[in-house]
Amino acid sequence: MGIQHSLKPFTTFAGGVACLVFSAGISAGMKSLDDSVLAGISGQSGLTMELDLGLTAGRLSYFDDGNGLHLEGFRVGSATDPTGQAFHLVRVDITEDATLNLDYLVEDRRIEFGDIRLAGAPGVSMGGVFFDHSLKGYLNIRQGGALGGSGYTFDTAYTMTGGRLGYRTNGNELFLDNITMNVEAIGVTLDLVGNTLTLDAPRIVGDWEVGAIRYSNNPLTHGVSLDSGTGQPLPSYGSLSGRYELSSRTDITAGGRAGEGLRIDSETVIHTASFLYTDDGNTLALRDIEGAYRINDLRLDVAPDWKNRPALALTLGSMDGDFRIGSIEMGANGKSVGQINVSFLLEDQVFNGRNYSNAIYLQGGGHSNAGPQGLRLATEWSLRLADFSYTEDGNRVIFSGLQSWGQGDVTVNVTRNEVNNGTEFFDGLRVGFEGIKAGYRINGLRVGSEDAPLQGGTELLLALGFYPAYEFELDGHVTLGAGGASGAGITINSDIRIRDGKAAIIAAPYDEGNGEVSQKGLWITELDYNAHVRDMTVDVTEDGLAIIKGEAWSTMDIGNLRVGDKESGQSFGRFVVKKYETGSSMTVIPGGAGDVCAGGMGSSAGECEASGGVWEARGGEGLTVRLRQVFAKAISDTRKNELVWETNRQIDGAGRAVNGTGTQLVLNDIYTSDGGDFDGDGIDDNSFGTRTDLSVDVYRTRVVKKADGADSLGVVGNRGDEKIMDASAAAGYRYVSNPVAQDAENRPLGFAVKARSQFKELSINNIDLVHPVGGAQTAVYGVKMQNFDIKANLTATPIP
């Protein structure tokens, strides 16, 4: 390792000891050695400085155009003893070629800020940050940068052990514990070009590990792994580790978006990287990551946000990049789900007639009832274009033309279980949303390649709550607590409110190639959605990724279900969907459908084809989502499963339909059951619920022509002819009346979803017809469905 190598200039161990003894006398404080002193020791065996450092400062301030950012309660000292000092040992050596070699050893050091405040925002602050570490490494500095003599070149490597990086608000803290890190960067150059400082790192190699991510709600516990009251280890979200090799170039220029400040431009290439999350010995691994990203014109200012609130402003000109995750592995056997590619461009763009840019305005305070400390990120974003693609077994599906925009406040607090001023808080890291007006949309799917035609297919993922387009106003929070269903993991409590939502169930492209058009579709509009989740655990298990909901209830009040345009399309009326689930779960499992008999029956290729089906070996990769939804019996008007369809509503002065004034069809109190009381507690058992397995693959499928003549692209064929991909044909395909075996291998690729849904018993207590004046009349006194096992194999391709 480089560290050992750099110690060689020290001639003898005895000499080193002599230096140590000498330096003990100056351990009480730092003393700078001026150049005249250092000149005399050039080419000699060096100088050793030993230092026990304890440093405190009440406030460090940074001013930008007169606006202040204050770091309060600054301290450097021992990590284990709040009043102690951190041990430093630095050996300085200047070689014949005037290279300055620094070998250093730092033990048990903590650097912390008790609080971060912005001038002009009294009473609120961002909270405290602490960073513990022991370091051993070297830094060699020599004159001459990438552009010649005026710059510098650095070689550095270090090992960090016993690291902790924590964030604390209002007595609660969250920290990365037991961080170990090795970093090596050789040939880093620093040059001044004009008024720009350029830092070029041609190769940075490292690996890192975070032993645990811990949470404490005990105000007396600070920066330690054990609870100071119980002595027990603090709960953990799991552990992380990774490796990387990258190169980067960063330009830093003076001057903010307005007046003083900083400008950063940067380009980073990730040659290889991995990221592993481990929960009780089970790992979710992202491997073979590579890609690049470029930051253009990122400005750092202390400047107010759009509501004139004091803030540390990070405003971005643009950022683009692309990434490839070569393999996503999970489960006991490390089976791969497949590969993901993402490309993105964050840049100013007009959405819905309004210009959006990319900016984060960091402020103090967090949620107003969580206490004075916390983070508020007044955020605006504009994702101009992104493509997200998923490849399994060599076949690819692209979620094409993803765009997103929004503005609003995100708050971050570390909170504990309590009710403050009427707001319920939970143990964990609380990410709050306040007045976020946002949206996203995709242009469609492309299956196979980037130049494949746009098609639908997201309709097949509705069971997973995926909408191809969504606009909303969002308030609420997601609180991520430490500890899963057992041991490490994540526990989520969440309350979300969406207002004035517009979500597409089916959506045509927003851009067919001739510019933006109104996105036609089947839309749920005037949506008011309230969703609550309690004690939902997320764990990596032997099977894959397991999400278990303790209790979840929601009301989705769809003002109109519209066909066509989301604003002006005609409406089917109002729909209200209430859900109440207990013990529901979702497990994500690597591997898709495997062998499938599409359009027939049979468990072998021969049986399948004999029944008229097509035998499809969809391969080992792919993704399966296993859903279990346990619909509980109603316990209140909001915690129940109910479906209401209302039409014939009265119209108000503004021409809007008034909810509750029409005629309603009510499917009241829908619930699942195991079909009897088998445990003898007097209540029907309800643990099976509805179970849905969705397997997603990309695979070839049979597409037949539906009418004689030319199709939408002018390719001629007869009804019943099969579509066969052929690169030599003008449109990329041709129609074949009697396909041979080779043709079958060139069938079009489709987005293949295999679904299996089963339930033991699903009941509806009653179905009522409700008249606004006459009241409710029961039409059906109970529905009971039993013993259902429905399988569907559907493959979606473009309409020829």
Place this chain on the structure above:
Amino acid sequence: MTPTGLRRTLSLLPLLILSLPVTAELSRLGDEVLSGISGQGGIYLSGDISINEVGGPVENSYFGRCDDASKKCGARFAYRLKEDGGWMVLDEIRGNFAFEGLTLRVRNVDSGFAGDGDLFNRDVIELGLPNTVRFNDVQFKIAGSSTARPTDPGFQQTDIFSVEMQGEVMMEGNLLVFPAGNP
């Protein structure tokens, strides 16, 4: 390759090499470029749907696997129209439907239909009927029952008639779904 062609290729090489540092740049195909090959969204679905192919998830005195002749392996749907009345039942629901070419999209109808389309001029959900639908052992029974569950005490059931379907149905045309009336 001709010598001229080779020279051209060679002269392009430095450009390629020069362009390496900018590989981070996005080179996506914009949707404008793809206008000529757009399929206008929507989906064409092929596949099959089966109900209780080998039985359902319930195994008790009434329900069982399909290879157990003493048990019913189909699904059961029961409802009643009177508060204390008997139950109408669709029992032993089973079968498999396979189809090719069910299409789904939203489109505007502003022409055709013997001139009515022009007057209609609205967006509709279009379900394009598949060329063929193949039925394999599709069956169900209609019955009257004294209880919702066949395992409830006092269960009695009278089968009224049963249906079995097998074979292929040829289809053509579209099913258009659109709102009408006051929402």
